[in-house]
Amino acid sequence: MSLKSKIIFLVCFVGLGIALNFFLNSYIQALAISFMINSIMAMSLNFITGVANQFSLGSAGFVAVGAYTSAVLTKEVFNDQWYFIPLTALIGACVAAFAGYLVSLPSFKLKGDYLAIVTLGFAEIVRVIFLNWNHVGGPRGYNAIVKWPNFTMAYLFTGAAVLITLYVLYSLKISWFGRNLWALNEDEIAAEVMGTPIAKNKRTAFLISSFFGGLAGGFYAHNMGYISPGSFGFLLSVQVLIITVLGGLGSISGSIIASIILTVLPELLRSLPTKVDVRMIVFPILLILMMIVRPEGLFGKKEIWTFFKKEGGS
Amino acid sequence: MIKSILSLKNVNLSFGGIKAVQDVSFEIHENELLGLIGPNGAGKTTVFNIISGFYKADTGSIDLGDVCLLKLAPDQVNKVGIARTFQNIRLFGNLSVVENVIFALQQKIDHSWFHSLFRTKKYLDIEATLRTRALSLLKIFSLDQLADTPSKSLPYGLQRKLEIVRALASDPKLLILDEPAAGMNHSETEDLKKLIQFIKTEFKLTVLLIEHDMKLVMNICDRIVVLNRGEKIAEGIPAEIKANKQVIEAYLGKRS
Numbered sequence: 001m002s003l004k005s006k007i008i009f010l011v012c013f014v015g016l017g018i019a020l021n022f023f024l025n026s027y028i029q030a031l032a033i034s035f036m037i038n039s040i041m042a043m044s045l046n047f048i049t050g051v052a053n054q055f056s057l058g059s060a061g062f063v064a065v066g067a068y069t070s071a072v073l074t075k076e077v078f079n080d081q082w083y084f085i086p087l088t089a090l091i092g093a094c095v096a097a098f099a100g101y102l103v104s105l106p107s108f109k110l111k112g113d114y115l116a117i118v119t120l121g122f123a124e125i126v127r128v129i130f131l132n133w134n135h136v137g138g139p140r141g142y143n144a145i146v147k148w149p150n151f152t153m154a155y156l157f158t159g160a161a162v163l164i165t166l167y168v169l170y171s172l173k174i175s176w177f178g179r180n181l182w183a184l185n186e187d188e189i190a191a192e193v194m195g196t197p198i199a200k201n202k203r204t205a206f207l208i209s210s211f212f213g214g215l216a217g218g219f220y221a222h223n224m225g226y227i228s229p230g231s232f233g234f235l236l237s238v239q240v241l242i243i244t245v246l247g248g249l250g251s252i253s254g255s256i257i258a259s260i261i262l263t264v265l266p267e268l269l270r271s272l273p274t275k276v277d278v279r280m281i282v283f284p285i286l287l288i289l290m291m292i293v294r295p296e297g298l299f300g301k302k303e304i305w306t307f308f309k310k311e312g313g314s
Numbered sequence: 315m316i317k318s319i320l321s322l323k324n325v326n327l328s329f330g331g332i333k334a335v336q337d338v339s340f341e342i343h344e345n346e347l348l349g350l351i352g353p354n355g356a357g358k359t360t361v362f363n364i365i366s367g368f369y370k371a372d373t374g375s376i377d378l379g380d381v382c383l384l385k386l387a388p389d390q391v392n393k394v395g396i397a398r399t400f401q402n403i404r405l406f407g408n409l410s411v412v413e414n415v416i417f418a419l420q421q422k423i424d425h426s427w428f429h430s431l432f433r434t435k436k437y438l439d440i441e442a443t444l445r446t447r448a449l450s451l452l453k454i455f456s457l458d459q460l461a462d463t464p465s466k467s468l469p470y471g472l473q474r475k476l477e478i479v480r481a482l483a484s485d486p487k488l489l490i491l492d493e494p495a496a497g498m499n500h501s502e503t504e505d506l507k508k509l510i511q512f513i514k515t516e517f518k519l520t521v522l523l524i525e526h527d528m529k530l531v532m533n534i535c536d537r538i539v540v541l542n543r544g545e546k547i548a549e550g551i552p553a554e555i556k557a558n559k560q561v562i563e564a565y566l567g568k569r570s
Contacts, residue, residue: 168431171430171431171432171433172430172431175425175430175431175437176420176423176425176430176441177425177427177430179409179413179416179417179420180417180420182406182408182409182413183406183409183417186405186406186407186408186409187404187405187406187407189368189388189400189404190400190404190405190406191406191417192387192388192389193366193388193389193392193397193398193400194389194392194397194417194418194421194480194481194484195389195392195393195418195421195422195484196389196421197387197389198389
């Protein structure tokens with residue numbers, strides 16, 4: 001991207017934030033922010049499950065670690081000042097990354113279902129710890145977390161986080177590290193024989209993925225203003241996994257599109273003019289159809305812009 | 315004096331009660347083509363796996379020059395200069411031909427996270443050099459036309475070739491080929507024979523070859539080591555091996 005297009009993009013990005021503040025009602029604004037947070041979670045999972053082929057069911061655990069760290073820090077260290085939110089979210093991300101590293105230590109030899117069980121177990125452990133930790137509210141949850149002052153700020157910072165996540169994970173995906181991970185993904189034994197330390201690569205992938213999981217957690221906490229162990233149950237992990245699979249395992253930008261769809265679709269279905277709530281029926285049917293028609297997800301392993309390039313020829 | 319590059323001394327390995335490798339010792343001399351043969355289940359592949367670090371020998375020693383290989387993991391074995399191919403081809407199927415080679419090349423480079431994250435000029439330069447080097451290597455083996463096809467869509471013979479090229483890309487001192495002629499027809503085997511000889515002279519490599527195709531082995535090997543039931547039963551130049559009673563017995567059984 002040239003400098004000029006970068007500036008135009010930045011102006012549009014900021015301008016949109018200010019404009020949307022006036023034009024959208026608060027319901028849609030909340031939806032927009034929650035879509036952004038979902039997409040960070042999905043991209044983080046996509047890196048470990050899509051690119052590195054390590055099936056993880058523990059995203060909720062990393063998100064919870066990030067969310068609690070960030071929430072507690074703003075309240076107890078930074079006196080509820082909203083402008084410290086990016087900093088605390090970053091610290092939360094680092095703590096989550098450390099947690100991810102710890103999980104990867106005993107589990108780098110595991111694959112597929114077995115790794116999924118370990119990560120699932122980790123997420124449950126995290127949830128139960130917070131459930132029994134009275135200092136952070138225990139089952140009552142952690143209340144009155146400082147929120148963004150207005151939509152523009154929330155939009156700008158969360159949006160920036162989405163863009164940074166996309167940029168970092170995409171650059172890593174197409175870099176030498178990504179190539180190592182693809183090779184591991186294809187044939188572990190051959191990759192090892194060619195001189196790649198498998199365990200080290202997997203650990204690093206885990207570290208990076210859980211960092212962004214934690215980052216999403218921080219933004220989640222400050223968007224909601226309230227977190228409880230119940231928000232980080234198995235369902236959250238599954239929801240993130242669904243987004244990732246729909247977007248295409250291995251397509252980082254696909255996760256963003258998929259999280260738009262999966263955030264907006266349930267809300268649209270809510271307004272269907274039926275007496276019973278058909279939302280919970282239509283939604284799974286759509287997913288099943290999707291898996292039958294296009295099992296590799298919307299974009300497979302490709303990124304969105306590769307499709308445009310082919311058509312436009314630029 | 316002949317310099318030995320890899321030496322195995324009294325290597326033993328047992329799986330439970332089965333002695334897969336017993337007291338095997340042999341040396342590979344610099345720039346020679348050593349064949350390792352034996353009937354099915356003789357322990358050839360086990361010896362390979364011990365050398366490349368997948369199995370740990372119970373006792374004995376393996377040295378490459380003055381580096382002891384016994385305690386090294388497979389990726390470290392590659393770093394000290396041993397590359398291998400597999401009996402059943404193990405390419406990275408969805409990666410393109412050139413990427414397979416780049417992958418091998420990039421293991422020798424210290425990458426910086428900073429540069430790759432910000433896609434600096436230095437990083438892009440490194441990527442470009444890797445690609446040119448990979449392409450020039452592919453060109454030697456006339457695979458450069460196919461550089462961007464996924465490697466899984468290559469025909470069998472070319473996949474074999476690519477696997478050897480990928481092994482060469484990691485710049486080894488010793489190249490180990492595990493049954494490269496398996497599943498090949500006569501003309502493909504002829505090509506392979508030329509390829510191996512070409513590699514050996516052009517890249518000044520030492521090659522260890524496991525093979526079932528006796529014609530190929532007897533034709534191109536400088537020396538041959540024969541294993542049977544985990545033990546070394548003979549070692550020598552092809553003519554000696556052909557005449558060796560024990561070898562004939564191992565392959566054909568005793569005359570009753």
